[in-house]
Amino acid sequence: MGGSMKRLELAVVGCGEIAGYAALVSKLIPQIRLAACCDVDSARAQAFARRHGIRQVFTDYADLLARGSFDSLYLAVPHDLHSPMILQALEAGKPVLVEKPLARSLPEGLEIVEMAARRGVKVGVNYQYRYDSGCYALARAVQSGSLGRVHSIRINVPWRRTQSYFDAAPWHKTLARSGGGTLLTQGSHFLDVALWALDELPVSAVGYTASPGFEVEVETLAHGILQTRGGTLVNIASTMVAAREQAVTIEVYGQTGTAIYHDLPFPSVKFVGARIKPQRPPGWGLHALQRSLAGFARWVLEDDPFLIPAASALPVLAAVDALYRAAQTGDITLAHNPFDEEKA
Template structure:
């Protein structure tokens, strides 16, 4: 029994959390469902929130300084004979503007990284992260939460298995509504340098991620427009619309907004030469499928719905 327990500990991943807000709570819950993670430390600039998060989710220690937390993880691993954990990783759920520096600091200390989207606020910094992680043979993952919705996974599987025939194009629509308190509660949302963008990056990119996976291509060209239809005193867009060309000859038509009069479900439509699929959600996920010479079907997810960003 002792040898089995020792082996299981060595096979685990030491996981730290940087940021103890809303989304971090979801990820802590998910991590505890898996036996491969050992929740070691959490960190938040608000020390009281970090301490509460530690107690709620069973972390061993809490910090208000990110570098101190990373260095403490290195000391813990070094002090144990042979190393206790197979790998170490940090999950980052902080304002977008901090992602680049936090990811690079983690990589330089030997941590794999899992960050909330976006990877960073500029394409130049994103390429630097990719280059650095490859050089150090470490992994950097970006979290798009719609991947955990069962109906989104089914939508992707439909196209990968050829159920819809040859994929032709996708239509993505994110008609959401926000009021001024959305920016008042988190001022960085309104600043281009801090957030990297508005409704397209912060909200519609979740749906775009699913559409790209469903069409199984890589974007090569994008044409579009952005505007501020409702919020005139912010730097980022509250409306965006465009067409994306993928390298396999498919297209995505995407429109996202936070200026609508009221919140409406996200729609991700995939059109193939033999069928059609529609995902709507995320609060009440549904998948509707219609295949040529086949019956129409409707499926409702029994999985977890995610609160919109």
């Protein structure tokens, strides 16, 4: 008889809407069991536990780390809590999957990556679109050279958020807590895919931001252009004030072919000028979130490669940081590599 399947005992920290989606999807993954949950709002934590059959419930994160029985952490908390909570988890020797972004800023991200390396503890970032079937096929086509040398990428994220988005989570309104608005919170998903596909670091940036539609500190509209070390121009437009939410598009223009991605009505990629058989993302599942969670579980349990280790999320953090600084001060040239290229 074969041995029983290894299961990742996962503690959920932050019992809000995003964690609810992850908890539902985790039920489709045999290798994951929700072992504990934690939220500063006791009623919300208790309701989350009842809904998802969780026995261990905490309202204090330090108490969870000290007394909880679990293997790894899933963090779905405000951005300003990412860094301190991850560092505490690393001190406790607990692997972490954190919702994007890795941190509010590049310096915070660097500190996390450096400590994870010193401690030998795994930290992953849920940039789940790397596991999206269309984004994955696009990225692998770029990485294989099937499109020739890529000279430009254009990203459009025409999303819509209503006042309830800010009312339900007021931390989204402030720079101190969120680190940024639509570019960091929504657009970075797809900017991450582009930079991962290119495997090139950004070296200069031009950026513009505005905040139409809401009385908030963060931007609700962002436009920017990055130039990578290899000379590729990456153009991104991200908004949360589209009159009607529309499909995200990523257009990749190479010397011998073009790739065009749409996320709606379902993830798809079309190749023009090149005959390419789309590669499928690792693992199984109907949704990118399912494949991302399952991939993290395999990484922790079996040491199978995970597509988004924390170090690989540093380039997008550097890019967003540069675009924000450019929006404030003008063009930004990154005079030196802001992090160890080998780790990225």
